[in-house]
Amino acid sequence: MSKRIKNELNNFVYRGQSTKITFGTIVVSLFCVLLIIVSTFTQFEFTHPVIPGDFFNYFGQNIFSPENSEHFLRHYRYIPQVPIIFFIVGILGRRFALFSIFTYILIGLFVAPVFGLGGGINYILEYGFGFILGYIPAIYYAGTILDRKFTWKTALHAAVVGVLAVHIIGVLYLSVLLAHKPDFFANIVGWTILYSGTKIFYDIFFSIIALYLAKILKRFFWLAMD
Numbered sequence: 001m002s003k004r005i006k007n008e009l010n011n012f013v014y015r016g017q018s019t020k021i022t023f024g025t026i027v028v029s030l031f032c033v034l035l036i037i038v039s040t041f042t043q044f045e046f047t048h049p050v051i052p053g054d055f056f057n058y059f060g061q062n063i064f065s066p067e068n069s070e071h072f073l074r075h076y077r078y079i080p081q082v083p084i085i086f087f088i089v090g091i092l093g094r095r096f097a098l099f100s101i102f103t104y105i106l107i108g109l110f111v112a113p114v115f116g117l118g119g120g121i122n123y124i125l126e127y128g129f130g131f132i133l134g135y136i137p138a139i140y141y142a143g144t145i146l147d148r149k150f151t152w153k154t155a156l157h158a159a160v161v162g163v164l165a166v167h168i169i170g171v172l173y174l175s176v177l178l179a180h181k182p183d184f185f186a187n188i189v190g191w192t193i194l195y196s197g198t199k200i201f202y203d204i205f206f207s208i209i210a211l212y213l214a215k216i217l218k219r220f221f222w223l224a225m226d
Helices: 003-011 023-040 066-072 081-093 096-110 121-125 129-133 133-150 152-177 184-194 199-225
Strands: 043-050 072-076
Touching: 023 081, 023 096, 043 199, 081 096, 081 133, 081 152, 081 199, 096 121, 096 129, 096 133, 121 129, 121 133, 129 152, 133 152, 152 184, 152 199
Parallel strands: none
Antiparallel strands: 043 072
16 A cells, blocks of 8 residues: 555545545446445345243243254344345445435436336336335435534434335335225235335444444545545
């Protein structure tokens, strides 16, 4: 690493300045589009302890026995697209993060099947498309908060409100698509649990981590965009 680059990295301090429009910025923005696409088809599996709803039934029993311990573990498959969106906001700021997500949506609708269940203009009729549209206000709101000041408090605020925006808009969108279906309320509950449910809490948790990872790596990306 050259001395000049090392000095720039060491002296970099983010004070809410806007991302400059440069060739490097466009390249990094397109790289972020690639990150969104990769995250769409990436799945993590993890296990963590939980307190089951019938916890009191296990009083006096050995909860570490093989037949009981499984009730205190949650196995979850997680697609990290939402945290990647917040990582991109943390790196690029509001304007170019919006550019990246609009590019991703346009590619999915008109160029290639980069969405989770395919692509094409007919994808707007998929129940999950509303969650993708929810990234737009989430990016705008989170980017606005983080451009003012980046602290634990603002990161938590941006993640919570941004993730809620994604899920609320997603549920409203699928509600419109389900409006003409029989058993409307049963369908809404079922699809909401499928697309949101406990995923909201995972999205918030991992989005906060993604924002702080972006803060650490920001200086490297901004050096490339300078």
